[in-house]
Amino acid sequence: xxxxxxxxxxxxxxxxxxxxxxxxxxxxxxxxxxxxxxxxxxxxxxxxxxxxxxxxxxxxxxxxxxxxxxxxxxxxxxxxxxxxxxxxxxxxxxxxxxxxxxxxxxxxxxxxxxxxxxxxxxxxxxxxxxxxxxxxxxxxxxxxxxxxxxxxxxxxxxxxxxxxxxxxxxxxxxxxxxxxxxxxxxxxxxxxxxxxxxxxxxxxxxxxxxxxxxxxxxxxxxxxxxxxxxxxxxxxxxxxxxxxxxxxxxxxxxxxxxxxxxxxxx
Numbered sequence: 001x002x003x004x005x006x007x008x009x010x011x012x013x014x015x016x017x018x019x020x021x022x023x024x025x026x027x028x029x030x031x032x033x034x035x036x037x038x039x040x041x042x043x044x045x046x047x048x049x050x051x052x053x054x055x056x057x058x059x060x061x062x063x064x065x066x067x068x069x070x071x072x073x074x075x076x077x078x079x080x081x082x083x084x085x086x087x088x089x090x091x092x093x094x095x096x097x098x099x100x101x102x103x104x105x106x107x108x109x110x111x112x113x114x115x116x117x118x119x120x121x122x123x124x125x126x127x128x129x130x131x132x133x134x135x136x137x138x139x140x141x142x143x144x145x146x147x148x149x150x151x152x153x154x155x156x157x158x159x160x161x162x163x164x165x166x167x168x169x170x171x172x173x174x175x176x177x178x179x180x181x182x183x184x185x186x187x188x189x190x191x192x193x194x195x196x197x198x199x200x201x202x203x204x205x206x207x208x209x210x211x212x213x214x215x216x217x218x219x220x221x222x223x224x225x226x227x228x229x230x231x232x233x234x235x236x237x238x239x240x241x242x243x244x245x246x247x248x249x250x251x252x253x254x255x256x257x258x259x260x261x262x263x264x265x266x
Contacts, residue, residue, distance in 0.1 A: 043067035047092025052117035054230035069249035099217040110222035132209025184221035191255035
């Protein structure tokens with residue numbers, strides 16, 4: 001664990017300094033023209049990792065259906081924006097590979113789609129996360145569940161250099177990264193939650209911060225969307241319905257479009 005902390009804190013500190021100095025927008029006549037050209041859409045879980053379980057459905061299937069629909073809307077309605085999927089079928093993907101796909105392709109935006117779950121079956125609502133450690137303890141159960149896919153991977157202790165998704169101490173350095181992208185990430189997250197409530201009539205639990213591994217290791221604005229609670233009977237029904245998936249995907253697409261327009265006006 002000591003080797004993990006020392007090595008990664010040094011690397012992350014250098015990366016953070018670089019991104020803070022070379023952020024997306026500058027002011028004045030020398031400001032570079034910025035365009036949203038490439039979006040990575042990540043359907044959470046897959047294959048041997050079902051994600052959260054409802055009474056009759058699995059998170060991985062809902063996430064994939066909505067992710068593919070979001071990508072379809074972007075491709076059809078935003079010319080010039082390339083869509084890259086981390087997965088397009090029911091396959092298992094290592095957690096680090098999801099962010100690696102975005103980084104390798106120099107994506108301008110990373111959107112990870114999930115469903116929530118809680119022991120209390122009455123809990124409901126959408127929420128969208130950005131990278132951060134604010135209210136970490138309150139969100140730790142969600143963070144631990146989403147990051148625990150690491151434990152299904154071969155040689156995970158070596159690949160993640162001792163990172164333990166169930167140990168709070170492993171998250172100590174997470175707040176050093178993504179600071180360069182926090183305002184852009186929050187802007188998109190807010191648009192998504194606003195559209196969920198105003199256009200899809202969903203109950204929003206708000207924009208939140210949490211140290212999800214895929215948000216921490218992506219080098220661009222990134223959000224993780226929880227579409228609703230699969231553990232809630234009514235929300236599970238909505239999440240599995242054709243209309244529900246269409247409405248949610250449309251809201252995410254509209255938010256990407258609004259985010260793009262906002263960025264390109266700068």
